[in-house]
Amino acid sequence: MAEQERTYRVSDIMRTDVPTAAPSDSVASVARLLVEQQVPGVPVLSDEGEIIGIITEGDLVERESDVTPPSYVAFFDAIIALDAGESFDEELRHVLAITAEDLMTSPVFNILPTATLSELATLMRQENVNPVPVVNDNLELIGLVSRADLVRYIARIESVTDETADAITTP
Numbered sequence: 001m002a003e004q005e006r007t008y009r010v011s012d013i014m015r016t017d018v019p020t021a022a023p024s025d026s027v028a029s030v031a032r033l034l035v036e037q038q039v040p041g042v043p044v045l046s047d048e049g050e051i052i053g054i055i056t057e058g059d060l061v062e063r064e065s066d067v068t069p070p071s072y073v074a075f076f077d078a079i080i081a082l083d084a085g086e087s088f089d090e091e092l093r094h095v096l097a098i099t100a101e102d103l104m105t106s107p108v109f110n111i112l113p114t115a116t117l118s119e120l121a122t123l124m125r126q127e128n129v130n131p132v133p134v135v136n137d138n139l140e141l142i143g144l145v146s147r148a149d150l151v152r153y154i155a156r157i158e159s160v161t162d163e164t165a166d167a168i169t170t171p
Contacts, residue, residue, distance in 0.1 A: 010120050011113035013153050014134045014143035020045045021055060023101035027063065030055050030100050040146050041131045044104045051133055051141055053104025062094045063103060110135045113143065121150060 019037040021030050021044045033042055041056035097103035110133045134143035
């Protein structure tokens with residue numbers, strides 16, 4: 001079957017050696033894990049192996065950012081908080097995080113290994129998630145797939161398409 005005719009699945013590009021964190025792991029150990037394993041995020045697993053959250057590069061960057069307290073306006077006898085973005089409590093939780101549980105994002109968007117790469121790309125774009133844990137039908141972690149994995153696939157397919165086009169146009 002020709003390369004471009006095959007329907008690729010998440011299972012074709014996912015990483016199966018998935019680094020994970022425990023809720024009690026320190027933020028420092030999670031940051032080291034991301035660097036050492038060269039992944040954009042790690043799932044946080046409960047003692048029972050259930051995915052309870054995920055920590056991404058974005059979570060770590062957010063932890064280092066400045067926190068903007070809400071502005072308040074007095075209106076008659078009431079004081080009203082003006083908030084134009086993420087809740088102050090969430091920002092503060094990230095900044096003060098000490099453990100993986102403090103920093104993790106939850107709930108987590110997962111995907112099945114049988115999903116198409118188009119479905120994966122749609123999930124990543126619509127929900128702005130990277131990476132995405134891959135789970136089996138029992139919601140057990142079996143892999144991890146990132147934007148970089150998807151880009152590597154696209155580069156491979158596009159180079160095959162370029163080679164085919166060159167072969168057709170070359171006399």
